[in-house]
Amino acid sequence: AQSVTQLDSQVPVFEEAPVELRCNYSSSVSVYLFWYVQYPNQGLQLLLKYLSGSTLVKGINGFEAEFNKSQTSFHLRKPSVHISDTAEYFCAVSEGPTGGFKTIFGAGTRLFVKA
């Protein structure tokens, strides 16, 4: 069965510093990978996705993630964060039709950007 582990529940960082939010998954089949962002009192919105092809994926707001099949990881990075990046970030995995079209979400990482 698939599972998703986000290794950090909270990540404090200063403005303009780089950040990496870590995500590992387990699955016995090929997967599709996602990062979603949730701003306070809002629903989730897609940051980026990996379906196939290049393992380095670029998303909105300057975020990018790298799919590493051998390490079953999909870490999210941004070279320079802004105060407005303060939010909760969710890693998610879908096995597509073999997984019954369901998506499993990690527990979330709260990114707190300090001035």
Added chain:
Amino acid sequence: NAGVTQTPKFRILKIGQSMTLQCTQDMNHNYMYWYRQDPGMGLKLIYYSVGAGITDKGEVPNGYNVSRSTTEDFPLRLELAAPSQTSVYFCASRPQDTYEQYFGPGTRLTVT
């Protein structure tokens, strides 16, 4: 396009009461999902639907029911509310050819 809309935004229920959380999408998506979000737990899938007339259980279906009579609507029913159902509920939809989901703004439910 309004996207995915949910009503109500907030609700307080007494133990044993029932209610329906409404979800509507105007993107003609076949797939729709109901999740609950508890602090530090991520999102847990309650029910999902792959098209009108077809629904299936997710990870945490107990205490809930759904129906899908149209493509647009996917209501979630709580029959006998319990304090364990205090949570934030999100509805989501996605088109057939991609796996990214579009989320509604959520319903914050408190059962006391």
